[in-house]
Amino acid sequence: MFFHSVQERRITLSAALVLALLAAVTGMATWWLTVSQSKAWVARSLELTLSSHVALVEREIREHEAVVLALTQDEAVQRALDRLARAPRDAQALAALRRAVAAVRVSAGYGLRFADGAGRQLAQFGPVSGESQLALPVRGTLPTWIEWADGPRLSSRVELAGGWRGTLTASRAAPLLGALTSGYRGLGQTGEFALCAGKGNDHMDCLPVRLLSRPLRDLPRRVEGEPLPMARALAGEAGFTFARDYRRQWVAAAFAPVGTMGLGAVLKADTAELFVPMQGRLLPWLPLVLGLVLLGALLLRWQVLPLVRQVLVSERRARAMGASLAESEARSRAVLDSVDQGILTVNAKGEVQTYNLAAQRMFGHPPQAVLGHNVGQLIPDACGEDGKCFERLVDSGDATPTATGREMMGRRYDGTVFPLEIRVSRLQCRRQSLYIAAVRDISERKAQEARMLHLAHHDPLTGLANRILLKDRLQQAIVRAARAGDHVGVLFLDLDHFKTINDSLGHQVGDILLKTVANRISGCLREGDTVARQGGDEFIVVLPAVTRFEDVAMVASKILAAVSAPYQINGQALHTGASIGVAVYPEDGQDVDTLLRHADTAMYYAKGTGRGNYQFFAPEMNRAARERLELETSLRHALDRREFHLEFQPIVALDGDVVRSAEALLRWQPGGKAVAPDRFIPVAEETGLIVPIGEWVLKAACAQFKRWQAMGVPLGRVVVNLSARQFAHRNLVSVVRRALDEADCAPEQLGLEITESLLMANPLEAIRVLTVLSDMGIQISVDDFGTGYSSLSYLKRFPIHKIKIDRSFVRDLATDPEDAAIVTAIIAMAHSLDCSVVAEGVETEQQLAFLRERGCDEYQGYYFSRPLPADTLMARLLAPSGAG
Numbered sequence: 038m039f040f041h042s043v044q045e046r047r048i049t050l051s052a053a054l055v056l057a058l059l060a061a062v063t064g065m066a067t068w069w070l071t072v073s074q075s076k077a078w079v080a081r082s083l084e085l086t087l088s089s090h091v092a093l094v095e096r097e098i099r100e101h102e103a104v105v106l107a108l109t110q111d112e113a114v115q116r117a118l119d120r121l122a123r124a125p126r127d128a129q130a131l132a133a134l135r136r137a138v139a140a141v142r143v144s145a146g147y148g149l150r151f152a153d154g155a156g157r158q159l160a161q162f163g164p165v166s167g168e169s170q171l172a173l174p175v176r177g178t179l180p181t182w183i184e185w186a187d188g189p190r191l192s193s194r195v196e197l198a199g200g201w202r203g204t205l206t207a208s209r210a211a212p213l214l215g216a217l218t219s220g221y222r223g224l225g226q227t228g229e230f231a232l233c234a235g236k237g238n239d240h241m242d243c244l245p246v247r248l249l250s251r252p253l254r255d256l257p258r259r260v261e262g263e264p265l266p267m268a269r270a271l272a273g274e275a276g277f278t279f280a281r282d283y284r285r286q287w288v289a290a291a292f293a294p295v296g297t298m299g300l301g302a303v304l305k306a307d308t309a310e311l312f313v314p315m316q317g318r319l320l321p322w323l324p325l326v327l328g329l330v331l332l333g334a335l336l337l338r339w340q341v342l343p344l345v346r347q348v349l350v351s352e353r354r355a356r357a358m359g360a361s362l363a364e365s366e367a368r369s370r371a372v373l374d375s376v377d378q379g380i381l382t383v384n385a386k387g388e389v390q391t392y393n394l395a396a397q398r399m400f401g402h403p404p405q406a407v408l409g410h411n412v413g414q415l416i417p418d419a420c421g422e423d424g425k426c427f428e429r430l431v432d433s434g435d436a437t438p439t440a441t442g443r444e445m446m447g448r449r450y451d452g453t454v455f456p457l458e459i460r461v462s463r464l465q466c467r468r469q470s471l472y473i474a475a476v477r478d479i480s481e482r483k484a485q486e487a488r489m490l491h492l493a494h495h496d497p498l499t500g501l502a503n504r505i506l507l508k509d510r511l512q513q514a515i516v517r518a519a520r521a522g523d524h525v526g527v528l529f530l531d532l533d534h535f536k537t538i539n540d541s542l543g544h545q546v547g548d549i550l551l552k553t554v555a556n557r558i559s560g561c562l563r564e565g566d567t568v569a570r571q572g573g574d575e576f577i578v579v580l581p582a583v584t585r586f587e588d589v590a591m592v593a594s595k596i597l598a599a600v601s602a603p604y605q606i607n608g609q610a611l612h613t614g615a616s617i618g619v620a621v622y623p624e625d626g627q628d629v630d631t632l633l634r635h636a637d638t639a640m641y642y643a644k645g646t647g648r649g650n651y652q653f654f655a656p657e658m659n660r661a662a663r664e665r666l667e668l669e670t671s672l673r674h675a676l677d678r679r680e681f682h683l684e685f686q687p688i689v690a691l692d693g694d695v696v697r698s699a700e701a702l703l704r705w706q707p708g709g710k711a712v713a714p715d716r717f718i719p720v721a722e723e724t725g726l727i728v729p730i731g732e733w734v735l736k737a738a739c740a741q742f743k744r745w746q747a748m749g750v751p752l753g754r755v756v757v758n759l760s761a762r763q764f765a766h767r768n769l770v771s772v773v774r775r776a777l778d779e780a781d782c783a784p785e786q787l788g789l790e791i792t793e794s795l796l797m798a799n800p801l802e803a804i805r806v807l808t809v810l811s812d813m814g815i816q817i818s819v820d821d822f823g824t825g826y827s828s829l830s831y832l833k834r835f836p837i838h839k840i841k842i843d844r845s846f847v848r849d850l851a852t853d854p855e856d857a858a859i860v861t862a863i864i865a866m867a868h869s870l871d872c873s874v875v876a877e878g879v880e881t882e883q884q885l886a887f888l889r890e891r892g893c894d895e896y897q898g899y900y901f902s903r904p905l906p907a908d909t910l911m912a913r914l915l916a917p918s919g920a921g
């Protein structure tokens with residue numbers, strides 16, 4: 038195939054056309070240049086030639102007239118004429134005239150004729166014009182005309198005005214004029230010189246010319262409406278023109294007037310003849326031009342076509358590459374837009390060049406407001422004072438994204454700012470730096486961190502500082518006080534009886550109480566003071582920049598008063614108090630931990646001295662704390678060392694004063710020295726040691742009961758105290774069952790005492806566990822009844838058999854009508870719930886009488902018996918006089 042593709046054919050044909058057009062234009066330009074040059078040359082040549090011809094004509098006429106004038110003015114001729122006039126036939130006179138004329142050097146060709154005033158001829162020398170075919174008047178110095186009679190002649194007729202009056206007619210042949218006009222031989226075959234005189238306004242007479250050997254008479258000055266060149270010459274114009282001549286042929290003609298003689302001259306030649314040589318010269322070049330065009334076409338075919346093909350191929354490749362580039366760009370764009378991380382690319386001038394969808398969502402600015410604009414509107418700190426953007430954020434000069442993330446602030450479209458993490462890498466691209474920034478909105482993370490930080494440093498319930506933050510604040514206060522030389526007060530506050538409230542009214546009430554207490558404590562402090570919740574019902578207050586101990590005491594008093602004021606929670610009036618221990622920097626400790634420990638110690642001391650007060654730390658307090666620690670340490674080994682034993686206190690029926698059961702009471706004698714249950718049981722509870730110890734008590738009590746039974750001791754059951762920690766333990770029921778099984782006791786022979794507050798701490802769970810135990814046949818008693826906050830609605834649902842009135846109500850029965858009323862109410866209420874009632878701490882006859890009168894079922898107390906060793910109790914019960 039000649040052409041490989043449509044484009045190739047199109048390009049080749051176009052090139053060929055252009056080439057041909059170029060050749061044509063070049064040819065035409067050459068033609069035009071040549072023609073115009075030729076025309077100019079012809080015009081100039083004709084004009085020059087014409088002017089020389091005109092000069093010749095003019096000189097011919099002037100010379101003629103000069104001769105004639107000389108004759109008329111010559112005196113010798115005048116005298117000869119006078120003489121001849123007087124003697125017309127006088128030969129001598131005629132000879133004298135001939136000699137006078139000859140003396141004027143009149144050439145031989147002249148014909149002269151002298152006539153007198155009447156017209157009679159006096160003398161004639163040579164031929165004078167006769168009948169002429171044409172006479173062209175000449176406006177010369179004399180009345181002159183150019184005649185044509187077988188050739189041109191110049192003739193003049195002059196009035197002689199000297200001594201003799203008459204006329205002279207002088208005529209001679211004008212061969213020069215003949216040679217110029219009819220005898221013209223220049224300018225090829227058609228060259229002509231014409232000489233004419235006007236005839237009227239529209240016509241003219243002309244001497245014969247080369248191509249027409251007869252005179253032209255009455256020739257119109259215009260042909261086809263256009264003036265003949267001669268017409269313009271007769272009008273006094275001189276110049277060159279292309280026009281039609283008298284033959285209606287196109288001629289190149291130069292025209293000019295002959296001086297002021299009223300004659301016109303035209304030198305002309307047919308254009309056809311004039312330019313034939315030129316065409317003849319140009320035409321041979323035409324094949325050459327065509328050959329060149331053909332050669333060009335061939336060159337185009339063989340040389341340019343491959344180039345065209347290359348161009349087409351590279352164009353196709355470029356188009357393909359462009360498409361691939363566009364596709365790649367679209368793909369890149371899609372990838373960039375699909376990532377959930379904001380991507381920005383920024384050039385060295387800080388202008389944003391890429392701004393993906395995630396970045397648009399993040400900043401909210403429309404793309405047209407960002408692309409090409411400075412990145413500073415998105416990230417105000419991105420650019421330094423030197424105008425460079427991102428430069429200082431790049432850790433690596435490579436194109437690898439090794440820059441570490443930094444946190445900066447971004448600005449949204451609405452002007453709000455937000456934290457962002459930015460990673461910048463720099464790419465060297467065509468010697469230009471391009472910065473690629475990956476940005477991530479970290480508002481959520483920051484908020485989360487702030488939340489975590491707050492959580493890590495604050496108590497979630499009260500919102501107060503926690504122990505960590507408190508220690509930090511205390512440390513700062515110590516540093517500041519060390520510099521200022523003043524003090525820091527540390528107050529350790531523990532709520533009194535909070536556990537009871539919490540256990541009896543539930544955690545929800547306890548939580549509200551704690552929050553209220555927190556608010557009240559805060560209300561007693563100044564800005565700069567710190568209050569923290571240490572955990573449970575413990576609070577710590579730090580008073581920085583204290584100058585006087587009295588100020589600390591005053592704050593402690595204020596807090597005590599605030600905390601002790603009544604509470605209204607869920608429509609219920611509550612009371613609590615607090616015990617506060619105070620330690621002061623630097624007197625009571627130089628560091629955080631020592632100050633806290635000493636404040637804690639002082640708080641324990643305050644609790645031990647009757648609660649509801651504050652105590653400043655004193656070094657002696659450390660002794661008590663140390664003792665407690667020692668107690669706890671040895672308690673841990675008490676079981677292994679078999680240091681525990683039980684005593685039993687009889688529980689007596691008021692009806693008949695019979696001992697029905699005995700309460701097992703734990704005794705501890707480390708190293709043979711007894712420790713009071715009030716001291717070690719709370720420590721056992723706090724440390725959790727009460728769980729294994731309580732199990733031991735259960736087993737020991739059951740075993741003892743079994744032994745008593747074997748010995749015939751008349752006791753219905755043995756009663757064991759359960760602590761809250763034991764009760765909360767999952768395996769309580771199995772522990773009880775195992776104790777019964779191991780001792781081979783019936784469940785009915787066991788009674789369990791649980792405190793009122795323990796019941797109310799988690800009533801539903803208590804109901805579940807107690808129901809199991811009760812269903813087994815175990816008797817359930819509520820201990821310390823009246824000290825907690827029992828809910829009657831729950832009390833009804835508990836599977837309890839017995840209520841034990843706390844001894845604090847029994848103690849003042851005889852003197853305190855309020856206690857008497859409470860005891861009376863408890864007995865009535867218990868009976869209404871179908872429970873029997875036991876009064877504990879009965880020490881006097883009066884107390885016993887009161888209880889008996891009120892219908893109490895049983896009692897327990899020193900009045901009947903203190904707690905006794907098992908054998909002592911057995912001996913008493915087996916003795917004939919013992920109540921049993």
Ligand SMILES: Nc1nc2c(ncn2[C@@H]2O[C@H](COP(=O)(O)O[C@H]3[C@@H](O)[C@H](n4cnc5c(=O)[nH]c(N)nc54)O[C@@H]3COP(=O)(O)O)[C@@H](O)[C@H]2O)c(=O)[nH]1
Pocket residue numbers: 686700701702703704713714715718731734758759760820821844877878879880897898899900904
């Ligand atoms: N969880 C367990 N708690 C136990 C156990 N053993 C004892 N305890 C509890 O320790 C607290 C103190 O007990 P204790 O010092 O043994 O005092 C008991 C009696 O001695 C005392 N009591 C009895 N009658 C009188 C009296 O007339 N006057 C008076 N001032 N005190 C008297 O009461 C204590 C028995 O009280 P209670 O248990 O409420 O019936 C005490 O709370 C014990 O419960 C144990 O094994 N586990």
